[in-house]
Amino acid sequence: MMLFNLLGPLEVVTAERALPLGGVIQRATLGYLLLNPNKVVATSRLVKALWGDDAPMTSRKMVQNAVSGIRRLLEEPGAEVLGTRLATAPYGYQLHIDPDTVDAARFRRLAARGRGELAAGFPDLAVDTLAESLDLWRDSVLADLAETGITWPSFAQLERERLAAYEDWVTAGLELGRHHELVADLEEMAAAVPTRERICRHLMVALYRCGRQSEALVAYRRTRHALVEVHGLDPTRELQELERAILNHEPSLLGRQPQPA
Template sequence: MRFHLLGSLEVVDDGEQVELGGGVQRAVLGYLLLHANHVVPTSRMLRALWDEHAPLTARKMVQNAVSGIRRTLAAHGDDARLHTHSPGYRLQVDPDNVDMHHFRHLVEQGRTAIDAGSAQRGVALLREALDLWRGRALADLVERGTMWSELAAVENERLLALEDCFDAELACGHHREITPELEILTETEPLRERLCQQFMLALYRSGRQVDALKVYRRTRMALVDGLGIEPGRELQQLQHLILEHDSSIQAPMLVA
């Protein structure tokens, strides 16, 4: 079986989606997958599912969900196992069968390639990793109000991978190709200065200096209004270099 977290929770066996039961069972499975191969204390599970407002039957509901997950795993003859392990539970699963872990492995390979000077190879690996995403991590649970810190952390991993990919794309001279994607991302993530810096650079290298400076002003306004801070030194320096048409920010000369 393959376990998909990067989007709505899915379990796929031989190309067919597996029935995962009700909301509590899906939430328990999702949380255990986020911590696959590690012991998750029952008390932590209860806080994750209900904050400080767990019903009196919460522990029994988790036990029932665990039993349902075990039946599902057994029915499909998978190597994954859900163990009771004091003080809670441990979902034993091959990381290669979890899309989140596959994503992390590809990202690591991509960054290694970039560090070794193979930007094109790095872009290909990072794009392969990012293509695993089908929406927000555990999107179906998020729609029901789940606000786990682990999900925010996984989303940040996606954005960092995107930023690394854009840096490599810029190094390959792909500024025009990535401009539309950066336009959307900087509107949804206006406080991420690195994305805004990349967008400004892509615009400038595409001959759109005025638009690049507009992005700086928009970003500065978002930071001042939202966080009460000025843009960081790197973003301010890029604005200065754009105004001066500095040669250091021109598109790289690529060898054919």
């Protein structure tokens, strides 16, 4: 079976090996088609995605050559996948593919399932499902193509979904009383996305439950400063109320405490 990996450098792997993907144009063409599975993608849209407004005169021919290379790739020995094929449409191309062979699609399916489990009151199930979704990520989306200067909107969308899945995973962990385990990871994430209020909220709660009230308040002030500096906005009322609850030592903040071994 062939698997297509987008959550990191582009990879196409069979049970035996990773397949050679050719040069940047072929890899970018395949990457774009994988981000738009089972949809007709116009040749003009591919050209725009690969070159922007500076497409060379030979751009359409280069896309045709890339498509030919991708078709050869799909015919590699050991690369058989039921129903996977790259078809020519009247004005472009369509990659017919089982979504479960694409890591980005599997991530989205698992993240949605974990979110549903969390909403249904099953954090013990959600924490494992969401961890499985996050484990699919090896690096940023199509990191090898991003290094060449490609910045498709779908990159940022997937990264937003990754962050939301991480936040849901932390929510489940906090509901299970795992604040001690989560603090260090949350501190690192808060430093990476200093204006993300949900991350700040999780960090403040985890620190408070670990008996580190003053550090929880420092985390709030740090995020408030970042929000003012970057967006010219104060934190939302929810985050401000959390600060007051910490100052007042409200019992509801303690949540579930870890059970003794």
